[in-house]
Amino acid sequence: MADPTHVSVLLDEVLQYMQPQENKVYMDGNLGLGGHSAAIMARCNGQARLIGFDWDEEAQARAAKNLASFGERITFVRRNFAEVKEVLADLGIKQIDGLLLDLGLSSLQLDESNRGFSFKREEPLDMRMDSRVAENAADLVRDASEEELADIFFHYGEERQARPIARAICEMRATTPILTSAQLASVIYNAIPLRFHPKKIHVATRAFQGLRIAVNRELDNLATILRDGVDVLAPGGRFCVISFHSLEDRLVKRSFKAAKGLKVLTPRPVVAGKAECQRNPRARSAKLRVAEKLSNEPLAGCNSGRM
Numbered sequence: 001m002a003d004p005t006h007v008s009v010l011l012d013e014v015l016q017y018m019q020p021q022e023n024k025v026y027m028d029g030n031l032g033l034g035g036h037s038a039a040i041m042a043r044c045n046g047q048a049r050l051i052g053f054d055w056d057e058e059a060q061a062r063a064a065k066n067l068a069s070f071g072e073r074i075t076f077v078r079r080n081f082a083e084v085k086e087v088l089a090d091l092g093i094k095q096i097d098g099l100l101l102d103l104g105l106s107s108l109q110l111d112e113s114n115r116g117f118s119f120k121r122e123e124p125l126d127m128r129m130d131s132r133v134a135e136n137a138a139d140l141v142r143d144a145s146e147e148e149l150a151d152i153f154f155h156y157g158e159e160r161q162a163r164p165i166a167r168a169i170c171e172m173r174a175t176t177p178i179l180t181s182a183q184l185a186s187v188i189y190n191a192i193p194l195r196f197h198p199k200k201i202h203v204a205t206r207a208f209q210g211l212r213i214a215v216n217r218e219l220d221n222l223a224t225i226l227r228d229g230v231d232v233l234a235p236g237g238r239f240c241v242i243s244f245h246s247l248e249d250r251l252v253k254r255s256f257k258a259a260k261g262l263k264v265l266t267p268r269p270v271v272a273g274k275a276e277c278q279r280n281p282r283a284r285s286a287k288l289r290v291a292e293k294l295s296n297e298p299l300a301g302c303n304s305g306r307m
């Protein structure tokens with residue numbers, strides 16, 4: 001059942017916190033290739049309902065294939081998870097018993113999508129996870145002002161060399177359009193003096209992260225689901241979030257702490273053990289935070305859309 005293209009991170013830990021049970025309704029906000037969803041459903045002997053969100057058409061198609069054995073118990077939704085309230089209302093579901101987010105990119109998107117997520121390859125500079133979004137990374141690199149680009153690299157990429165990178169992009173685009181990932185990586189490489197090149201990561205890592213977050217409005221979407229997800233959880237329901245960089249983790253931590261009606265179950269984030277990190281290098285930066293919906297919320301007493 002597991003798709004070798006993408007290895008799901010912190011799988012045992014998610015199951016341990018989510019405690020999937022038969023006849024409950026779960027939501028996977030980041031279906032990807034369906035690894036976490038398959039494990040959640042398998043834990044319930046297939047006797048639960050799962051709503052799987054992914055706005056990437058390719059991911060949805062792969063997940064549908066990988067999860068076919070669960071039949072109609074899985075509902076595939078090609079929408080932004082930030083639209084959770086609208087989507088659940090359309091499906092006639094008032095509450096869910098568990099919500100999982102496994103943020104960011106899948107290995108399928110990074111390695112095989114030909115959308116320029118990686119600085120390692122010559123690919124079109126697209127970076128949209130959802131191809132229906134109007135503006136792609138090449139558009140942004142062409143149209144944003146030098147100051148806007150510097151802000152994107154600084155705030156979303158936490159890149160200290162944001163200004164020289166933005167300047168170099170503007171100088172280059174004045175004569176040559178920047179249309180591919182390798183082209184952009186080369187501009188970034190040359191913009192930063194060698195003595196400031198980081199030792200442990202590629203020099204373009206942070207700027208690429210910043211651009212991707214901006215194109216997909218990742219932090220806005222996360223803030224929305226962190227707010228609305230609490231409202232759709234049934235009392236006792238668990239909200240599990242796996243994040244991969246400090247901007248996301250900080251948002252999750254603060255939002256869980258500030259939310260009325262949530263009890264934080266992980267005072268410190270759960271991280272992958274040595275063995276998992278060796279098996280799957282992606283797991284090294286993964287952080288899982290979990291909170292539980294308290295039962296004395298005003299929503300308590302509503303019927304859930306349980307099967």
Ligand SMILES: C[S@@+](CC[C@H](N)C(=O)[O-])C[C@H]1O[C@@H](n2cnc3c(N)ncnc32)[C@H](O)[C@@H]1O
Pocket residue numbers: 006007008009029030031032033034035036037053054055056059079080081082102103104105106129221
């Ligand atoms: C890390 S992968 C998920 C992998 C999955 N948990 C698994 O085990 O196979 C993240 C997925 O979330 C999707 N995604 C990211 N942000 C999203 C959003 N706001 N709404 C819907 N899907 C999103 C991406 O397209 C990607 O396929």
